[in-house]
Amino acid sequence: MSIANHSLWVMCLLLFAEGGTLSFLTTPTLLYFGEFHESWAVALLGSVSSAAGSAVQLLLLRWALSSGHRWMKRFAPSREKVEEAIRRYPSASFLALLLARATPLPDAPLKLVAAVAEYPIGLYSLAVFLGSLPYFYVLALVGKDLHLPNWILAGALALIAVGFALDRLRTSRARASR
Numbered sequence: 797m798s799i800a801n802h803s804l805w806v807m808c809l810l811l812f813a814e815g816g817t818l819s820f821l822t823t824p825t826l827l828y829f830g831e832f833h834e835s836w837a838v839a840l841l842g843s844v845s846s847a848a849g850s851a852v853q854l855l856l857l858r859w860a861l862s863s864g865h866r867w868m869k870r871f872a873p874s875r876e877k878v879e880e881a882i883r884r885y886p887s888a889s890f891l892a893l894l895l896a897r898a899t900p901l902p903d904a905p906l907k908l909v910a911a912v913a914e915y916p917i918g919l920y921s922l923a924v925f926l927g928s929l930p931y932f933y934v935l936a937l938v939g940k941d942l943h944l945p946n947w948i949l950a951g952a953l954a955l956i957a958v959g960f961a962l963d964r965l966r967t968s969r970a971r972a973s974r
Contacts, residue, residue, distance in 0.1 A: 815849020
């Protein structure tokens with residue numbers, strides 16, 4: 797593998813793109829780059845990149861939801877319910893975003909709520925950054941200690957892709973049977 801493939805810049809570009817999409821490559825990316833770099837550097841730079849990508853995705857979601865596309869309405873919760881919940885519990889929404897990013901669980905529902913409620917981009921990015929730091933640090937440490945072969949990471953990625961495809965197939969069949 798060439799030096800460019802181990803570069804922190806490559807990792808940052810991958811995590812930025814991941815933050816703006818479905819984020820299913822984050823774990824294998826951090827495990828891979830954790831083997832070659834200090835865990836704190838992987839966590840810090842990875843968190844910044846992921847938060848920036850997530851901010852771009854939030855802006856795109858806001859645009860898509862506010863543009864009146866009928867196909868987006870089925871994904872969006874009622875604006876009134878979301879705004880009321882955020883007004884009543886402003887710190888809870890920040891904490892929920894932070895905790896969601898500190899785990900491997902998907903945070904897409906919270907991103908959607910944040911987009912509908914027009915949650916401040918700066919606060920959203922800060923929550924993503926702070927939540928990602930410990931999670932990314934642990935993954936980088938694991939990558940450094942385990943020295944996972946590339947074929948295991950590729951296999952994990954393939955399993956994630958198959959799981960995603962099966963979930964899409966299942967939901968499309970459920971919709972067709974209604």
